[in-house]
Amino acid sequence: MEDSMKVIVFQMDQQKYGANVMEVLSIEELENITSIPRTSEFIKGVVNLRGEITPVIDLKQRLRLGETSREKGTRMLIVQMGDVQAGLLVDEASDVVDIDTSTIEPAPEVINGINESFIKGVAKFDDSLLILLEMDQILNLEEVNELKEAAEEEVE
Amino acid sequence: METNEYMEIFLDESNEHLQSINDNLLELEKQPDNLDLVDEIFRSAHTLKGMAATMEFDDIASLTHKMENVLDKIRKSELAVSEQVIDILVEALEDLEEMVSAINSGEDGSKDVSGLVQQLEQIENGTGTSSGGRNKQETTIMNELALDDYQLTVAHQAAEQGYSTFQITVKLVDGCMLKAARVYMVFEVLEKLGEVIKSVPTVEELEAEAFEQSFSIVLLSNESAESIKSRIHTVSEIDDVTIVAFDAGNEAPEEEQAEEKSQHKSPQPESDKSVSEQEKASGKKSKHASSKTIRVSSDRIDHLMNLFEELVLDRGRLEDISSQLKNQELTDTIEHIARVSQDMQRVILTMRMVPVEQVFNRFPRMVRGLAKDLHKKIDLNIVGAETELDRTVIDEIGDPLVHLIRNSVDHGIESPEERLANGKPEVGNLTLRSYHSGNHVFIEIEDDGEGINREKVANKAIENGLLSADHSQSLKDEDVYQFIFASGFSTAKSVSDISGRGVGLDAVRMKIEALGGDINVESEPGKGSKFSIQLPLTLSILNTLLVHVQDEIYGIPLSSVIETVLLEEKEIMHVQRQKVMDFRGKVVPLVSLQDVFNVQESDVENKNNYQPVVIIKKADKMTGLMVDSFIGKKEVVLKSLGNYLKNVYAISGATILGNGQVSLIIDPNELIK
Numbered sequence: 001m002e003d004s005m006k007v008i009v010f011q012m013d014q015q016k017y018g019a020n021v022m023e024v025l026s027i028e029e030l031e032n033i034t035s036i037p038r039t040s041e042f043i044k045g046v047v048n049l050r051g052e053i054t055p056v057i058d059l060k061q062r063l064r065l066g067e068t069s070r071e072k073g074t075r076m077l078i079v080q081m082g083d084v085q086a087g088l089l090v091d092e093a094s095d096v097v098d099i100d101t102s103t104i105e106p107a108p109e110v111i112n113g114i115n116e117s118f119i120k121g122v123a124k125f126d127d128s129l130l131i132l133l134e135m136d137q138i139l140n141l142e143e144v145n146e147l148k149e150a151a152e153e154e155v156e
Numbered sequence: 157m158e159t160n161e162y163m164e165i166f167l168d169e170s171n172e173h174l175q176s177i178n179d180n181l182l183e184l185e186k187q188p189d190n191l192d193l194v195d196e197i198f199r200s201a202h203t204l205k206g207m208a209a210t211m212e213f214d215d216i217a218s219l220t221h222k223m224e225n226v227l228d229k230i231r232k233s234e235l236a237v238s239e240q241v242i243d244i245l246v247e248a249l250e251d252l253e254e255m256v257s258a259i260n261s262g263e264d265g266s267k268d269v270s271g272l273v274q275q276l277e278q279i280e281n282g283t284g285t286s287s288g289g290r291n292k293q294e295t296t297i298m299n300e301l302a303l304d305d306y307q308l309t310v311a312h313q314a315a316e317q318g319y320s321t322f323q324i325t326v327k328l329v330d331g332c333m334l335k336a337a338r339v340y341m342v343f344e345v346l347e348k349l350g351e352v353i354k355s356v357p358t359v360e361e362l363e364a365e366a367f368e369q370s371f372s373i374v375l376l377s378n379e380s381a382e383s384i385k386s387r388i389h390t391v392s393e394i395d396d397v398t399i400v401a402f403d404a405g406n407e408a409p410e411e412e413q414a415e416e417k418s419q420h421k422s423p424q425p426e427s428d429k430s431v432s433e434q435e436k437a438s439g440k441k442s443k444h445a446s447s448k449t450i451r452v453s454s455d456r457i458d459h460l461m462n463l464f465e466e467l468v469l470d471r472g473r474l475e476d477i478s479s480q481l482k483n484q485e486l487t488d489t490i491e492h493i494a495r496v497s498q499d500m501q502r503v504i505l506t507m508r509m510v511p512v513e514q515v516f517n518r519f520p521r522m523v524r525g526l527a528k529d530l531h532k533k534i535d536l537n538i539v540g541a542e543t544e545l546d547r548t549v550i551d552e553i554g555d556p557l558v559h560l561i562r563n564s565v566d567h568g569i570e571s572p573e574e575r576l577a578n579g580k581p582e583v584g585n586l587t588l589r590s591y592h593s594g595n596h597v598f599i600e601i602e603d604d605g606e607g608i609n610r611e612k613v614a615n616k617a618i619e620n621g622l623l624s625a626d627h628s629q630s631l632k633d634e635d636v637y638q639f640i641f642a643s644g645f646s647t648a649k650s651v652s653d654i655s656g657r658g659v660g661l662d663a664v665r666m667k668i669e670a671l672g673g674d675i676n677v678e679s680e681p682g683k684g685s686k687f688s689i690q691l692p693l694t695l696s697i698l699n700t701l702l703v704h705v706q707d708e709i710y711g712i713p714l715s716s717v718i719e720t721v722l723l724e725e726k727e728i729m730h731v732q733r734q735k736v737m738d739f740r741g742k743v744v745p746l747v748s749l750q751d752v753f754n755v756q757e758s759d760v761e762n763k764n765n766y767q768p769v770v771i772i773k774k775a776d777k778m779t780g781l782m783v784d785s786f787i788g789k790k791e792v793v794l795k796s797l798g799n800y801l802k803n804v805y806a807i808s809g810a811t812i813l814g815n816g817q818v819s820l821i822i823d824p825n826e827l828i829k
Binding site for chain 1: 708752796812819
């Protein structure tokens with residue numbers, strides 16, 4: 001099983017996405033989010049995750065797919081990259097599956113309008129496509145900070 | 157490599173031993189014939205040698221080995237402690253520290269120590285210490301009783317006021333029945349004559365009759381030795397009284413004085429012996445009893461703290477549930493949990509506290525070195541080293557203090573010649589003081605040097621465009637002095653190695669403000685200056701005022717809140733479209749938190765006639781924060797927003813409220829313009 005990898009499958013707008021299980025600490029139900037003023041739009045705020053203040057990112061907004069509507073199925077994927085921990089809002093987290101790494105193909109230029117750098121690759125799964133996300137890029141602080149500065153300039 | 161797992165232990169223990177060598181060396185300089193100190197240093201050097209050899213740090217091992225040889229000679233009284241010996245030992249210690257810190261940062265810790273090794277060998281073989289022998293004789297006479305820094309200062313001050321310091325040894329007759337009573341009577345006699353600043357054994361021991369036939373006292377008095385002696389003899393059952401003029405610990409005693417003392421002393425060799433015996437006995441007692449401590453990494457304590465907070469949240473939920481169920485047994489149990497967890501919280505918090513001594517104890521040597529380099533004479537007094545501070549603060553405060561102390565030594569205290577010319581004692585005083593007050597810890601650095609020159613600072617400020625010439629006249633002295641904390645500011649005539657580049661004080665201020673503290677300076681020309689630093693007791697616990705802004709709850713640090721007011725609509729005025737209010741005759745700008753933070757309008761409309769305003773201050777500037785309602789005061793645990801959300805505007809962190817909700821803590825400094 002060397003060439004397979006465990007992937008958490010979640011959905012946004014009917015499309016299935018995957019995240020490497022090693023990068024996901026846990027899946028949480030949505031709690032009360034305390035919003036943080038003057039930050040990028042996709043930062044919904046912070047939650048108390050077992051005593052740790054954890055920022056919550058709306059993954060859809062981060063990928064510029066519109067805003068997540070908070071419903072019963074809405075979940076938070078808690079991901080950790082290096083010393084950064086964050087929660088990602090997704091429509092539904094459904095499954096954990098094994099993906100044969102040989103079926104993963106590099107991302108085509110544009111998928112559903114998502115910037116290519118967020119995508120690790122595309123895997124075939126159950127006759128449909130699973131978009132594997134690059135968590136590193138999603139939590140990339142530099143771009144976040146740039147966005148924030150831009151937002152602040154607009155305010156001023 | 158196998159040794160890796162021991163590396164941490166090695167580093168920890170090395171630092172401990174180096175610190176102990178450092179302390180003992182400085183002490184030894186003050187009392188050169190206290191062989192107990194030599195023993196202590198020897199032991200530390202020996203342990204260090206053993207550890208370094210095991211870890212294959214050969215240079216450390218060879219240097220400590222030579223130190224050991226020299227110390228051993230001193231121990232066997234084959235070699236005297238001279239200034240030269242101390243200097244070389246200090247130098248060796250500095251090299252050792254350098255090597256250990258190099259190892260700490262991942263290097264191999266090798267260093268060319270051959271020069272020092274050679275010097276140590278020379279000393280060991282007796283060359284280059286020709287003056288040692290004589291020195292020793294003098295010092296043995298001087299240091300029967302070791303005074304601590306405080307007592308020395310008292311003795312010095314007394315000497316300035318014309319009091320002499322006497323060392324009195326009283327021997328009671330054999331078979332004296334009521335020793336404690338006799339001691340009491342002797343003390344009563346002496347207290348009429350002057351001030352007793354030390355006794356060996358201690359007063360408690362004397363009262364408990366825990367001594368043989370004789371005891372010693374250090375007395376400050378302006379009476380003559382003879383009259384003191386005759387007064388003591390008025391107490392019965394006294395066999396013998398020996399009085400010796402005591403040297404208050406001048407490092408380089410005039411030869412004449414020493415001779416005088418030896419005359420006093422020679423007739424009573426017997427009592428001398430008993431004194432030194434007693435001193436040995438009490439010295440042993442005062443030696444650090446090995447404390448029962450274990451090392452725990454601060455990460456674990458942080459983790460424990462986090463888990464504990466979880467527990468507190470669940471406690472809050474349990475309280476809610478029990479108030480609904482109204483079951484007496486449940487309520488009682490939960491109340492008990494509440495009490496226990498409060499105690500627990502206190503314990504966990506104190507675990508993070510460390511005495512400021514950890515930072516302070518590197519300064520005596522630094523000051524000694526600086527004073528030598530600058531040819532100044534400086535007495536460093538440390539007061540309140542046991543004051544405890546949060547670990548995180550301790551780690552950060554070292555560098556600013558180094559800056560300030562260097563500053564005082566370099567610019568503050570004048571050269572001995574200058575001091576004498578100005579009618580001050582030749583030796584300058586530098587005091588490092590630390591104490592708790594309220595929710596803060598204060599650290600003060602006070603010198604009796606030349607003080608700050610107001611004109612110079614004001615001129616420089618005008619030159620740098622920080623101040624207009626007209627304005628400078630109307631400023632208070634303190635306000636002018638504050639300019640020395642501005643960046644690129646130095647009034648030093650010349651840039652020296654030690655300070656004067658004008659980056660120091662600016663960096664100091666930034667650092668201290670980053671710690672949530674404040675720094676101030678007071679000064680009197682010709683008399684000296686005092687820098688005082690105010691620091692929060694801990695960075696993690698914060699007293700806040702919780703307020704509602706629509707549906708959100710924000711915390712405002714209580715330290716910057718002046719007061720809260722309810723304004724009527726008509727009391728809100730406008731100056732150029734900026735809302736302002738009148739606060740005791742001052743015009744204070746108003747800022748709406750809802751606007752600043754773009755808080756969503758809540759559904760519930762609760763318009764009332766009064767506008768709640770929290771008045772906050774930064775230095776002497778004030779701002780009114782308009783909120784929707786006050787909730788109350790609450791002590792909260794400040795948590796960072798994590799690495800993902802750095803530098804959020806006007807937010808310094810967050811906390812978790814009793815119901816598990818996160819509330820943001822406002823950084824008032826950013827809201828005041």
